[in-house]
Amino acid sequence: xxxxxxxxxxxxxxxxxxxxxxxxxxxxxxxxxxxxxxxxxxxxxxxxxxxxxxxxxxxxxxxxxxxxxxxxxxxxxxxxxxxxxxxxxxxxxxxxxxxxxxxxxxxxxxxxxxxxxxxxxxxxxxxxxxxxxxxxxxxxxxxxxxxxxxxxxxxxxxxxxxxxxx
Amino acid sequence: xxxxxxxxxxxxxxxxxxxxxxxxxxxxxxxxxxxxxxxxxxxxxxxxxxxxxxxxxxxxxxxxxxxxxxxxxxxxxxxxxxxxxxxxxxxxxxxxxxxx
Numbered sequence: 001x002x003x004x005x006x007x008x009x010x011x012x013x014x015x016x017x018x019x020x021x022x023x024x025x026x027x028x029x030x031x032x033x034x035x036x037x038x039x040x041x042x043x044x045x046x047x048x049x050x051x052x053x054x055x056x057x058x059x060x061x062x063x064x065x066x067x068x069x070x071x072x073x074x075x076x077x078x079x080x081x082x083x084x085x086x087x088x089x090x091x092x093x094x095x096x097x098x099x100x101x102x103x104x105x106x107x108x109x110x111x112x113x114x115x116x117x118x119x120x121x122x123x124x125x126x127x128x129x130x131x132x133x134x135x136x137x138x139x140x141x142x143x144x145x146x147x148x149x150x151x152x153x154x155x156x157x158x159x160x161x162x163x164x165x166x
Numbered sequence: 167x168x169x170x171x172x173x174x175x176x177x178x179x180x181x182x183x184x185x186x187x188x189x190x191x192x193x194x195x196x197x198x199x200x201x202x203x204x205x206x207x208x209x210x211x212x213x214x215x216x217x218x219x220x221x222x223x224x225x226x227x228x229x230x231x232x233x234x235x236x237x238x239x240x241x242x243x244x245x246x247x248x249x250x251x252x253x254x255x256x257x258x259x260x261x262x263x264x265x266x
Contacts, residue, residue, distance in 0.1 A: 028193060102183070113175060136223075
């Protein structure tokens with residue numbers, strides 16, 4: 001543990017704070033920025049977890065591509081200001097119920113983690129360099145890799161078709 | 167309790183925050199961002215378990231989750247743009263009817 005755990009703790013606190021900020025922010029643009037901070041924190045955690053390739057992919061794909069798309073759409077639509085009367089009268093129970101369900105979910109997950117997760121058997125670090133990832137992607141995972149490319153093509157065509165002006 | 171347990175707990179906490187946010191927000195874009203947070207929390211658990219068991223498969227699965235998330239965001243945001251054009255807003259309460 002030692003210094004690694006201190007880094008984890010610091011990054012985890014920032015990640016949780018960013019997630020809470022995203023959930024509570026009234027401005028959708030601020031929420032997007034909080035989410036970018038959260039993704040960057042998770043990228044650092046990937047580095048701590050011996051996954052350098054995924055850390056870089058997290059920064060480029062999530063904070064680079066996906067969140068830029070989010071910010072772009074929010075700015076294009078001018079939808080950053082959320083209406084003030086978001087919590088309506090007839091749904092007054094929705095917020096406490098959601099909070100209760102969320103706490104229940106967290107308690108369940110923590111219970112499972114503390115009772116069912118067996119202590120680690122593998123102590124040696126695996127080779128997770130981009131070379132090893134690439135060999136696995138074009139070896140045993142070749143078919144899912146090709147399916148993913150078709151999925152991305154379909155998403156691209158779908159996005160173009162959906163946003164086309166009539 | 168081993169060295170990946172804190173990561174799993176953090177993942178569970180981030181997932182719960184995302185779930186509560188999905189349930190409470192009314193703006194479709196905000197709900198969408200919360201779903202991204204939940205996907206990210208699941209990815210963190212995948213990577214933590216990959217380290218715990220000393221196998222690369224968890225990391226590869228995260229790679230595919232990222233791919234699917236990218237596809238999902240592209241289509242989902244296109245849908246939100248189309249809805250915004252038709253409804254002049256992204257409040258999910260206004261989307262309760264299928265016609266007009």
